Amino acid sequence: MSILLVDDSAENLLLLQSILQTGGYKDLLTAESAEQAFKHLGMDSSGGDGMSVDLILMDIQMPDINGIETCRRIKEVERYRDIPIIMVTAMAQREKLQLAFAAGAMDYINKPVNKVELRTRVGSALKLKQEMDSRKAREQELKKRTQELEQALREVKVLRGFIPICASCKKIRNDRGYWQLVEAYIREHSEAEFSHGICPDCIKKFFPGVEPG
Amino acid sequence: MTQTCDPNRGDKIIVHVDPDLKDLVPGFLKNRRKDVKSLVAAVERSDYETIEALGHTMKGDGGGYGFHAITDIGGSLEKAASNKNLQEIRKWVKQLSVYLESVEIVYK
Numbered sequence: 001m002s003i004l005l006v007d008d009s010a011e012n013l014l015l016l017q018s019i020l021q022t023g024g025y026k027d028l029l030t031a032e033s034a035e036q037a038f039k040h041l042g043m044d045s046s047g048g049d050g051m052s053v054d055l056i057l058m059d060i061q062m063p064d065i066n067g068i069e070t071c072r073r074i075k076e077v078e079r080y081r082d083i084p085i086i087m088v089t090a091m092a093q094r095e096k097l098q099l100a101f102a103a104g105a106m107d108y109i110n111k112p113v114n115k116v117e118l119r120t121r122v123g124s125a126l127k128l129k130q131e132m133d134s135r136k137a138r139e140q141e142l143k144k145r146t147q148e149l150e151q152a153l154r155e156v157k158v159l160r161g162f163i164p165i166c167a168s169c170k171k172i173r174n175d176r177g178y179w180q181l182v183e184a185y186i187r188e189h190s191e192a193e194f195s196h197g198i199c200p201d202c203i204k205k206f207f208p209g210v211e212p213g
Numbered sequence: 214m215t216q217t218c219d220p221n222r223g224d225k226i227i228v229h230v231d232p233d234l235k236d237l238v239p240g241f242l243k244n245r246r247k248d249v250k251s252l253v254a255a256v257e258r259s260d261y262e263t264i265e266a267l268g269h270t271m272k273g274d275g276g277g278y279g280f281h282a283i284t285d286i287g288g289s290l291e292k293a294a295s296n297k298n299l300q301e302i303r304k305w306v307k308q309l310s311v312y313l314e315s316v317e318i319v320y321k
Contacts, residue, residue, distance in 0.1 A: 009270050011244065014237055015277045022233045061269065090273050112276025112284050115231065 001126050002027040002052055006037045006070065007059035007088065015113065016057060016088075023119040029053065034065035034073075043077060054129045055122065056085045058105070060096055068100050075104030082132050084125040088113065159189050225317045230279035232320040241278050245271070246313055252290070252306045256299065264302055265294035271309075282312055 003025055007013050013030045020028060029051060031037040035044065037058075042050020056074065060067040067087060074080050087100045087108040097108055106128075109121055163185075164173040171179040174188075183194045203210055230238055248267050255263040271287025286309045293301035 009274055011237075011241055011270075011274045012277065014240075015234070015274065018234060018237055059273075090269070111273040112278075112281070114277075115233075 001025075001054040001129070002029065003122065003126075004029045004031065004037060004040060004051075004053045004056045006031045006034070006056065006062075006067070008032055008062040009059070012059070012088075012111070012113075016118070019113065019115045019118050020122065023115070023122075025119075025122065033062060034067075034070040037070060038073070041074065041077075041080060043073070053080075053083060055125050056083060057109070057122070058085055058087055060087050060089045060100060068096060068103050068105075071100060071105050072103035082129070082136070084129055086121060086125055159186070224315065226282070226312065226315045227317050227319055228279055228282075229319050229321045234278060235320050238278060238318060241274070241280075242313065242316070245283060245309070249306060249310050249313065252302075252309070256302055256306065259297075259299065261294045261297050265291050268292075268294055268305075280316070283309070286312065 003020065005013055005016050005020075005028060007016070007030075010032060013032065017028055017030065029040055031040055037056075038044045039046070039048075040051050041053065042048040056071075058067040058071055062070070065073075071085050071087070074083070074085065081104075084106045085104060087097065087105045088111055089097065089100075089108055090111045097105075100108065107121055107125060109118055165171070165182070166173075166179065170182050172182055172185040174180050174185060180188075186192055187194065198206075248271065252264060252267060255261075255267070268287045268290030272284050272291055273287075275281065275283030275285075275287055286305050290302060290305045290309075293305060
């Protein structure tokens with residue numbers, strides 16, 4: 001899974017990379033500013049698709065666009081709405097955490113970073129992302145199945161409602177206003193097929209000399 | 214991290230650092246020595262903004278590398294710059310310089 005690290009301190013980026021790489025997280029992207037992060041995510045003016053990212057670690061205090069604003073802008077983009085963002089903050093910036101959570105951050109890590117804390121939080125966030133991804137995949141599958149079922153139901157031929165039938169010859173008036181033989185009408189409006197025979201009453205009526213079998 | 218001795222007496226300060234960071238630490242300390250020069254120049258210009266920014270970065274990065282004293286000095290520099298207190302800033306720049314001259318790393 002891929003992690004984007006955003007921090008204006010190149011040395012903190014190196015530190016985060018080192019701790020995460022030795023912890024087994026190999027797919028890491030780095031950005032030294034909000035603009036670079038937007039570029040990675042395809043949110044800049046180049047209009048690129050952006051890279052696939054599963055987690056973002058974001059420094060709060062950065063020049064130009066700070067971490068809170070960067071987080072808010074990323075969360076505005078539909079395809080990044082479910083990506084967890086962990087804020088990396090110095091103790092004195094804790095008052096800013098409320099703003100960060102309001103902007104869409106899911107967790108925070110204190111600076112200076114502790115390697116056990118960092119790896120644990122990153123592991124939890126990635127597990128959560130994985131579960132969200134599989135839940136979304138299941139929802140998609142369910143939606144697809146429902147659509148298929150709805151389509152199948154639309155295609156099933158059913159007979160219902162009032163059917164105008166001749167009281168004498170038993171022909172049925174179809175939707176186009178023509179009188180049809182009852183078996184032709186039923187065949188057209190259902191999956192039923194007919195096998196023809198003669199009932200005992202008709203044998204008596206039309207073949208009086210023949211004994212019904 | 215463990216620190217011993219008094220740097221003001223010229224003693225060495227022993228700092229225990231995670232061996233995973235062995236490749237990064239020399240560069241980190243080299244950059245802090247550059248920071249001392251930048252801080253001295255900023256003090257001469259009374260450039261509190263630069264001092265505050267450098268202090269903030271040191272505060273954030275130092276402890277992660279195992280140098281909690283750099284975090285503490287960085288925090289003090291940031292605060293002194295925010296208060297525009299040149300006397301305090303000079304004191305902490307001196308502390309940083311002495312610390313960097315005295316620090317000895319043990320990877321453990």
